[in-house]
Amino acid sequence: MSEEREILTYEMFGTAMRELAQTVIDDYRPDVVLSIARGGLLIGGALGYALGIKNVSVINVEFYTDVDQRLEQPVMLPPTPEAVDLTGMKVLIADDVADTGGTLRLVQEYCAAHVAESRTAVIYEKPHSVITPDYSWRTTDRWIDFPWSNQPPVTPR
Secondary structure, eight states: OEEEEEEOOHHHHHHHHHHHHHHHHTTOOOSEEEEEETTTHHHHHHHHHHHTOOOEEEEEEEEEEETTEEEEEEEEESOOOOHHHHTTOEEEEEEEEESSSHHHHHHHHHHHTTSSEEEEEEEEEOTTOSSOOSEEEEEOSEEEEOTTTSSOOOOOO
């Protein structure tokens, strides 16, 4: 991985979401946006607004434990959406980055038996990801500083 970082600002995020949404809607008409928490929460919400989709849901997957440190395998954390809630739907799975691709693959496999179709959308994809997202805004091999996670958590004063 390059020592340089990819910097995403909130202003660039707005541009990225509009451009990503346009790419999606030109090709696919999802019924629901399924956001992968935590990184995909803002992406899923922004895509929901940009695509005019009110049905936005969340699935929580833990993989990263710190900067460039991750578990061996991604793990789904409760509560998970009931598969019956997604039955027959066209789902757009949204996340911030397809780094290893393991998280996206886990969620696609979870949905596979129940949904009519699922596709993936991310802001960034990495060249070494095990899956190629259906839609991405940019490709990078750098570590990415997202505006919502580039500072430590707020602590009591």
